Amino acid sequence: MQALPLALMAFVFYIAAASWQGLALLRRVPPRDLLVRGLGSLAALLHALIAVGLILHEGSLLPGFSTSAVLATGIAVIVLLGASLFKPVLNIATALFPFAGIVLLLGIEMPTPTNESGMTPGIALHAASSALAFAVLAIAALQAILVGIQNKALKHHRIRGVVQSLPPLTTMERVLFEMIWAGLVLLTLSIASGVVFLEDMFAQHLVHKTVLSLLAWLVFATLLLCHHRLGWRGMRAVRWTLTGYIVLLLAYFGSKFVLEVLLAHH
Template sequence: MHALPLAVMAFILYVAAASWQGLTLARRVPPRTALVRSFGLLGLLCHLPLAIGLLDQGASLLPGLSTSAVLASGLAVLTLLVISLFKPVLNVATGLFPLAGLTLLLAVGLPSPERHPGMTPGIALHALSSALAFAFLAIAAFQAILLGVQNQALRHHHIRGVVQSLPPLTSMERILFELIWAGMALLSLAIASGFVFVDDMFAQHLVHKTVLSLLAWVIFATLLVCHHWLGWRGMRAVRWTLVGYLVLLLAYFGSKFVLEVLLNRG
């Protein structure tokens, strides 16, 4: 099957899952976690062949924009589905699933950069840890948005609607920091493996990506340290999480977009 029909099917399934979970948040329909997970899993099953197809086109030294976007969004969906079996994070699907579907549709239409044979095991470790770090921190960013909505509603004594559907505020915060800790461990591995296994950052236009990734690491590390020692929480934690994620998003995809799409350089 061609890429576009698969991408459209995945998008429809993701939106269907997100819509039901969104209606559940709004207390318009009863919770159906199995239904949401099933539609999300079906969407992922349409998503995975596209990721495998891009990787099989001839593994590049480092994945290009379309491959990175499809891989990272697919891993984010998979990670959320797995975590939701143990933690009450399925509400994140309301934002994450449609974004993954939209990313898939856009990635299908992006030009593929010039390929170079042979992805070494070290580069594969770097690419996988980078994608997993992005997945965990993407889930953390959406969790932070929900936490911000909940925090603001409680501050203004609005206790109906979405707030009633969310876990307690303390649980939401605890899950947020657990996600950040996991993402930080993977991001640390990604940065370290990049320094070890990527030979020439200047020739591969990776200096700006490395600098921005390190900046994101510093932002998240500052948040974790200040949360532990100074008790940072609430809207401050939300803002720092979102800023760190936006910097990471720019690091992972900003430079690739400029090089591969705007400048048409593989």
């Protein structure tokens, strides 16, 4: 399998879909959800083929930095496409699709160490729940950015352009909290399965990932609790969502980036 031609094709589909959705957001073209989903699905299919090829090449479901990034963005795209059938979240494609395309192109060019690790059902559950939690909360973070833009625009009475194209703020916030709930359930499953099935969950090379994952869990759980009890919403919810996701990003990719990309060149 030649990864580069497939990645370039996926990138073109991603850019085409994101461009149309972006223009629709700016009210320059009519919304075409079917077109955006169709192009996005073609890109996601190619993305998935490349991700599977990279995982098979490494021989591990706990892959290195570049393969993990390719896998996580691919799953995020698939989750977004699925969620867009039921929730008004397709506008997130404007940012997610180009990012996924760039990660895909970079990921196939970056060398990744080959790992040998026995894949048990328990470790597979941990890997799958981790990837899904990361993907769902990535979409929640992008949704939070849109909510933040909408919130500030409404506060300053600027309701033209992008804000005019978005669903009502109450709908946007409801979808945001639904995503955070789903992401927190998956993150809980990821942490719990890691504690049960990974013998070295608190070993030196994984302790920071475990601690940061627990910290991210705490941030999201606090946000949901305070939303339910104290009515937290608006910019406070946006800030807490983005903080939690940055912590999760550091947990999932911080050490891999340092060990495999920065230190590999020394």
